[in-house]
Amino acid sequence: MKNIEQLQDDPPLRAVRAFEAFARLGSVTRAGAELDITPSAISHQLQLLESFVQTPLTLRQGRTLVLTDEGRDYYRSISAAFSVLRSATGIVRSRMAPRQVSISLIPLFGMGWFIPRLSGFLAANEDVDVNVLYANHRNYHSDASDLSIRFGASDWPGYTRTKLLSGEVVPVCSPAFLAKHGPIKRAADLAGLPLVHDEDRATWGAWLHRYGVTNVGHAGHVNPAIGPLFEDGQLTLSAARAGMGVALLREPLIARELASGELVKLLDAPLDDGRDYYLCTRSGTELPDGARRLAEWIQEEMKRGEAGS
Structure with a gap:
């Protein structure tokens, strides 16, 4: 019964703060320096947090302390909260x-x-x-x-x-990609070419359907369900510039790349993704x-x- 009640309590915030600093900085020493406490105090707080969540968040590899899979998952979950805290605090101070x-x-x-x-x-x-x-x-x-x-x-x-x-997006790629895979004059020319995805894979499927490329998913044709997926448009833009494939992006946000020739607009074929x-x-x-x-x-x-x- 005690364990159940413990899990229902708020986590020890000092320990969570120490864990976040360690996971972000990758070092007990650097985390201690940032929080102005000793490395041994950081280690103690990590042990306290592990006891609270009842699962190992770190493990020792030789002389180095690293995150377990559970530790990495926990850090991904709490890092957003710490980002909000820092942002909100900075705004109040400003x-x-x-x-x-x-x-x-x-x-x-x-x-x-x-x-x-x-x-x-x-x-x-x-x-x-x-x-x-x-x-x-x-x-x-x-x-x-x-x-x-x-x-x-x-x-x-x-x-x-x-x-x-x-929300209108258009297909773009790098000049090097076009030189290797072109010419691309119509939507069907994208069959078999690498695609890169911005936040989800549904947009490419909708674009292909909008422009009549219906034989998707078969050998030698476009499969909108494959290809690298990026969390946001900036990462997708970087992938397109690096020649990884064709991306769907908004023209006003890539105007510099289009003007400089870093990217090429393949078709005047927009899709409003909503x-x-x-x-x-x-x-x-x-x-x-x-x-x-x-x-x-x-x-x-x-x-x-x-x-x-």
Whole structure:
């Protein structure tokens, strides 16, 4: 009975913190230095946590302490929570300075659209400092930023949202890939070619169906269920640039790569996958002046891009 009650209790937070530091840094010594405690204290906290969860999270290989499979799974689960804690704490601290504006976004939008344009906003708003954070959690329940750029089907209770970018994706690849596997003039030419997948494998299947490639899954033809799967668009973009295969990506977010020739748009064959980019703010909360200006600038920049396309 005691064990059951123990499992129902909250975990020992000091021990969880020590485990997270060890798993992230890969060293008892470095974890101790970060938390300003001794390595032996870190080891003690790890043992305490293992006793609580009743399974080994670490094992010793020679003189080195490493994670078990259960330890790796546990770290993946708690690392997101620690990321939220650090982000939220940083935002609260930054609000002591009225110049600070925080915005969270996913990497592809940040690197492909936001950051290349941000200097223009900062030049026109020298009294505002912008803190850019990763939105690591697709359910977005823990977002504490002033503004957030979200990707999905717009189902976020408690938030006001403005659509920024549609869900249209197009097939792209690297010039080297095209030289090796081309020419590609129609959808059927993708038969047998490597595909790379962004977040799920369903989008390629929908694109192939949309453009009449129905003989999928057979020998010598496209099989949308295989090929490497990447967690987000930035990783998918890197894979396409590296020549791993054909990817489905949004043109406005890869404009630099298309203009420079790093990527080639294969076909004028878009597919709306039903997931869009939105600018979101918390409902019923008045934005600080700097955040309001940044939100207005983002919308104007997006409209300017649409008018120029």
